[in-house]
Amino acid sequence: MSPTTRASRRRRPAAVTIHDVAARAGVSVATVSRVLNRKTPVREETSRQVLEVARSLRYVPNVAARSLSIRRSHTIGIVLPEVHGDFFSEVIRGIDLAARRAGYHILVSGSHSDRNEMLEVLAAMRGRVDGLIVMSPDVALSALHDQLADQLPLVLLNSVAEGHTAITIDNYGGAHAMMRHLGTLGHSRIAFIKGPDRNADASERLRGYRHAMRQIGGRAADLEVPGEFSEESGYAAAGSILARHERPTAIFAANDAMAVGVLSAVAAQGLNVPADMAVVGFDDIPIARYLAPPLTTVKVDIAELGRRSFEAVIDRIDRGLPDQPRHECIPTSLVVRQSCGAATSLRRTKKASGKKKTTRQEEI
Amino acid sequence: MSPTTRASRRRRPAAVTIHDVAARAGVSVATVSRVLNRKTPVREETSRQVLEVARSLRYVPNVAARSLSIRRSHTIGIVLPEVHGDFFSEVIRGIDLAARRAGYHILVSGSHSDRNEMLEVLAAMRGRVDGLIVMSPDVALSALHDQLADQLPLVLLNSVAEGHTAITIDNYGGAHAMMRHLGTLGHSRIAFIKGPDRNADASERLRGYRHAMRQIGGRAADLEVPGEFSEESGYAAAGSILARHERPTAIFAANDAMAVGVLSAVAAQGLNVPADMAVVGFDDIPIARYLAPPLTTVKVDIAELGRRSFEAVIDRIDRGLPDQPRHECIPTSLVVRQSCGAATSLRRTKKASGKKKTTRQEEI
DNA sequence: CGCCGAAATGTAAACGGTTACATTCGAGAC
DNA sequence: GTCTCGAATGTAACCGTTTACATTTCGGCG
Incomplete structure (x- = not known):
């Protein structure tokens, strides 16, 4: 029974198999397999021959069979x-x-x-x-x-x-760096819009915020507002923050999507960012730089x-x-744009390049 | 040679196979296979038995083997x-x-x-x-x-x-509907920021724009500006449009990403949207409604x-x-928000529900 | 010229399922 | 009790590779 005999026995047009190649090239299937997988010595001559036949037959190995055999x-x-x-x-x-x-x-x-x-x-x-x-x-x-x-x-x-x-x-480090930056700009009443309760990223960012607040000396708890990482929840959260009698001077949204909602809400109240309220986010999503004003955020190399x-x-x-x-x-890096109210000169700070954790980069 | 004999002959810990299940359940592999695939009659009793054994052994069929066999x-x-x-x-x-x-x-x-x-x-x-x-x-x-x-x-x-x-x-229909809408609002000098040259979506949207311009009577060619579907290219394109001596009254970006760039550019020039310039896009990306002002666009159910x-x-x-x-x-639908300058009452127009091509929906 | 060992190649047994075909089972008809 | 026939189940071929092991080839060497 020649190898080709059993071609196209069952369904379908029947694809060309390693047996067809072997037969046509006048070698065994083992040799063909070896050539194709560059394994163990095969004579140059034979190799070329097999390769040529394979190409002319448009042979494509069957991945299922291969997987089954090599268990990968x-x-x-x-x-x-x-x-x-x-x-x-x-x-x-x-x-x-x-x-x-x-x-x-x-x-x-x-x-x-x-x-x-x-x-x-x-x-x-x-x-x-x-x-x-x-x-x-x-x-x-x-x-x-x-x-x-x-x-x-x-x-x-x-x-x-x-x-x-x-x-x-490095969610913690990123959030902390952002807080330090806001601190530098003179903010101390900084509201934080949290992410979903049991979300790991969210809680790390929150931890960074809290730690920084403790250093600044603010009472963080009052200034934390729940959020869901969505634009909508950011909008809602901003609403509640703006309604406070002792209004914060900055809002740190745990992600950019919420920051987008915040910007929208702040604008809706006729307030100006960053003059009346600084707004910053986290993620540096593509449109962050095109928001009005361009959003200061933490860049993550996703x-x-x-x-x-x-x-x-x-x-x-x-x-x-x-x-x-x-x-x-x-590591994450701080991207300073305009929504935080920082001077917007182009400046780039890198600590000892290399294993830096959180670098800071400012742009136009 | 009992079916289990050849378990774990080669590498790896060896997973449980259909043979193991068959042996344990006291039936043949064929029966197990039939039970698992709900094929041809199997006695209720046998079926339950097999299912139970399979579960207890945590049997998971090997997909490669299955693929190889059924050629799917x-x-x-x-x-x-x-x-x-x-x-x-x-x-x-x-x-x-x-x-x-x-x-x-x-x-x-x-x-x-x-x-x-x-x-x-x-x-x-x-x-x-x-x-x-x-x-x-x-x-x-x-x-x-x-x-x-x-x-x-x-x-x-x-x-x-x-x-x-x-x-x-329905890129053509969507673009055309948007143009009709702008027409309704009194615009006739409408600039269009095109997408990449050989992009199919882009050219259909352009076709819709051109057709509508012809109906309105404007000379479209002058008002078409190249773009690349990116925020950046939208920004650049807007710049060149705003510099025209006979400035258009509206800008239609072939996608929302570019519209984002346009909004940014217009704002940068100290102009107001929609008062000084109407801006609309295409796609209705998630943040469209959170832009300042919320973007009028064409919604696509992607x-x-x-x-x-x-x-x-x-x-x-x-x-x-x-x-x-x-x-x-x-089909696509028009989403009227504020960037086009339309009255923003909530209103929903549906033509004979069902096979409508382009519906229009306005929102707050 | 026969022998040896390495290099090159061939043979066939896996891999783990599906399914055509064969076989057994069992209930009802006679 | 035997026969019949469909339902339930078993047997084994097949899907197309890889690869351990067997076999052949061949250049050199004694």
Whole structure:
């Protein structure tokens, strides 16, 4: 029974397989496989021959068969709360870029911060991916332990949990630096619009705010207002802040989306930013510089976050898992624009370049 | 040789397979498979038994093996110019939602509108996906014909090409409706900031603008300014428009990102929107309503675009390809806010609900 | 000229499912 | 009790690779 005999036995037009290539090139499938995977010595001559036949036949290896055999899918799974929005899509982009270079694919799914949905997604990815990048700022990871415990290399994004490798943003440092900046400008009654209660980023930013407030000597608690990271919640929060009898002089929104809402609310009351009220955010979303006035904020290199997390999974995949969990922290930088009322000369401050945590950059 | 004998022969901890389940449940692998796939009659009793064992063993079918056997990956590929940004990430979200419901996964990659990169991505997806959703507003699809021609079900997003099913947005209708609206408000010297030259969306929007200008009687050509769909290019374009000696009374940016730049530029010149200059955009990105002043724009249901395109691929996958290419068009709706200077009473106009093309909705 | 060992290649057994086909089971008809 | 026939289940081939192990090839050497 020649190798070609069983071509197109069942459904479909039948694709060309490694057997077809082998037959046509007059060698065995093993040789073809070796040539294609650059393994073990194959005579130059044979190699060229095989390659040529493969190309002429438009042979494309069947990934399923390959995966089944080598037990690798060359795909990594990404589970995020959402798959849209400035932040998440930028993370995806960062990962995609790195993955592509490494010959990997990405499988993306949003969990909507819902425990069951998350479990579902995780279950569905099982077996499809060689590693997992999970971001779950809201859902307690312990709840997912069962699914995550299986021996898949895992990297946590912006959330920490014992025993797992994690990559996070320096939320605390960023918030703290922003507060120092506001302090420098003379502000001390600084209101803070918080993010969702159990969101890890949000609570770190809050921690930075509180710590700085304590240093400044303000009573932070009175000035904290709840928010949900949405423009709408920022708008609402600003409303409540502006209504205070002892009005703060600055508003620090825990993310830019809320800052956008704040700007809108402040303008709606006929007040001027930054003259009547300084407004700052966190994230440096693309439109931040185009707001009126341009928003002072904390810049986060999100794509880098994605890139690093990919490197981390790959690392664990490649050397088998048994290395201990690491924890990386991506530095942030202050971007001073006009909404904070700072003099707007172009100036760039870098502390001893290199391992700086939070750099500061001012722009026009 | 009992089925369990060959467990863990090669690498890795060895996962539990269908054979293990079969052995433990005292049935054959065929029966297990049938139970799990709800195929052909299996006795209620047996079924329960198998299900129980499977659960207790935490059995998860190996997708690679399954794919290899049934020649389906239950995954569809998505190729977009970029994977981040408001528009693209929203498309991904729409597709993800629909896909998840149907038990499908998505494989995403960005092409950066580069021909070679696109070919690469397409090649890498071959065999991994059951169908493709491709958006390539810039790259001529003919260049990709070779890769696309293979028998994979394909749906084009926002671009049309002979012989392919396509889903597009009613860019023409949306732009035209916006122009009618501006006309109603008394504008006739309306500048238009175009999108990238060979971008399909951009040229349709331009077509809508031109057609409307002809009806209004203006000489459109003078008033068209190049743009690149970025905030920055909008800013620059606005600058050149404002410098004209016979200044237009309104600026229509081909997308919201550019409109953001325009607002910023107009403000920078100390002019007021809409009093001195009406500004409108296209897309209705999330922050549009929070801009100062809130932006009048054309709303596009992007998630819906994603959803529909998914339905379309699935359709073709399920019934085998041989149905003729369809072409669907997603309607748009006018969102009147304040940047156009219209009276801002809340009013909602719907023409005979149902197959309306462009609806108009005004809001506070 | 036969022998040796390394290099090159071939053979066939996995990988873990699905499913065509064969087999067994069991209830009702006679 | 036997026969019949559909329902339930089992057997094993097949999906297309990779790769351990077996086999062949071949250049040099005694």
